[in-house]
Amino acid sequence: MRKVDIFTLEIIQNSLTAIADEMFAAIIKTAMSPIIYEVLDMGTGITDAHGEIASSGSGAPGFIAVLDKAVKRILAQHAQPGDIEPGDVFITNDPHSGGGVTHLNDVILAMPVFANGKLIGWTANIAHWNDVGGTVPGSLSTNATDIFQEGLRLTCVKLISKGKPIRSVMQILRANTRLPDFMEGDLWAGIAAVRGGATRIIELANKYGTDLFLEAVADFMSLGEKVSLRALDDAPRGRFSAEEPQDDGQLLRVTVEITDAGMIVDLRDNPAQSAGPHNLSRDGTVVAAQMAFKAVTDPRAATNGGTFRPLTVLTNPGTMFDARSPAAEGFYFENLIRAHDLILRCLAPHLSDRLPAGNFASICGTFISGVHPDTGRAFTLVEPEIGGWGAENGRDGNSAVYSGMHGETYNCPAEICEARYGLYVDRMSLNDEPGGHGQYRGGRGVHVEYRVRADKTLLTCGYTRSKVPPWGLEGGADGSLNYIEVVRKSGECERYSMVSALPLNRDDVIRIRTASGGGYGNPAARTRAAVVDDVRNGYLNADLAKEIYGVSV
Known part of the structure; x- marks a missing residue:
């Protein structure tokens, strides 16, 4: 593999950031719901062909960290020849089998990007939809006991095939929301964003050549790993543990180990998954750990798939930080932030210059x-x-x-x-x-x-x-x-x-x-x-x- 000169590398990397930001702007200018266009409860990003984050746009970092996991799940579920073609758009939201990570209200749209007949990346976004069915308006119920009570589950479904909407899928979406006009407006805003981003990436790859483009993305991933490891150079080595009582009386525990090779976050010793809607998928726990890892290392540097290569997350299936189907996850976000905060509390006494x-x-x-x-x-x-x-x-x-x-x-x-x-x-x-x-x-x-x-x-x-x-x-x-x-x-x-x-x-x-x-x-x-x-x-x-x-x- 020939080395990419630093100037071209910087141009391609910054171009990807600009494309992700343009996707973000497209959504907020066209979405129907204030939770999207005012609160900006959404995120945009670009992955490589394998689903690793290549560039993140503006918006919620906890959302952007979901996109790579969703694209990987789409790739796994559509692995046959012809399953993924130019012009396709996929939709997913299910934390158990669709790579959604969060809850059913957070809907992900992802589009494969092809250049010269080769899959070179994906554009993706995630946004909170006001209502996706379920037992109560807004789809979130503190009384839910399984995910079937929380709304419509979408597991890496093809929404648009070769550029044409699949009518039956669109009909299902409209029929499963109390606010169909808002849903449809927010949906098309997201579609416009991934399509616009794909067009820009194709232009970029054609300008510099597909091979050079792919080399630049791979080099950027390697840089992300190096930045994280360098930031850990002066962090204390050792195993650190913390436990904290919660509002409901449960005790949460974490052990964090920092070594020369990276950081290990161990959340295995925690309570069983809840009968209510306060569970978190393993991918969601990984997101929480990634956010804490970023805070400890270099929060100002660009983030990509390589950034988190030095991070290992350990969970125990069937616990609140690795819930299994059909666990309800409507209020997943409180466990997500509990995991994130617990890791930071564990490390803060040892890194008070950073935290x-x-x-x-x-x-x-x-x-x-x-x-x-x-x-x-x-x-x-x-x-x-x-x-x-x-x-x-x-x-x-x-x-x-x-x-x-x-x-x-x-x-x-x-x-x-x-x-x-x-x-x-x-x-x-x-x-x-x-x-x-x-x-x-x-x-x-x-x-x-x-x-x-x-x-x-x-x-x-x-x-x-x-x-x-x-x-x-x-x-x-x-x-x-x-x-x-x-x-x-x-x-x-x-x-x-x-x-x-x-x-x-x-x-x-x-x-x-x-x-x-x-x-x-x-x-x-x-x-x-x-x-x-x-x-x-x-x-x-x-x-x-x-x-x-x-x-x-």
């Missing part, structure tokens, strides 16, 4: 559905919430940002929420509940209040860290908690962290509070000026400033 204290560590999935009183149209609000991140040595934690799984995503603006959903947004502010104090304070969570505008509205939510707060580091205080309060029109107040299809009526208020991150260092070491700024900026109220820091403002 912060604990963050709010929950997707805080909030789902509100009903009929819009102005239009008579059914709606489903799907909203992961923002919260506080942990402090680190020399720096306060970030306030009101998404979890590490989400990356470059945003909360839905109040104006969009009120226009599209049957709700008023009465409040959006930082959460000033006590927690996360330290020499450097944890970032603040948020306090959001939705006022219901119509009877027969339903609330579903799935929050963790509602009892066990984010952890402090080096003497910093633990953070606060994630939870929802429903304030009835009568004034009665109810508190929830997990609930399914809770009936709400007009003028009931849904009050969301997300946690502050953990603090870093002894609170007594925080400067007076920093405390005064906290009060002025709404991070802390004056009473707490005096009680915790002894500062009058």
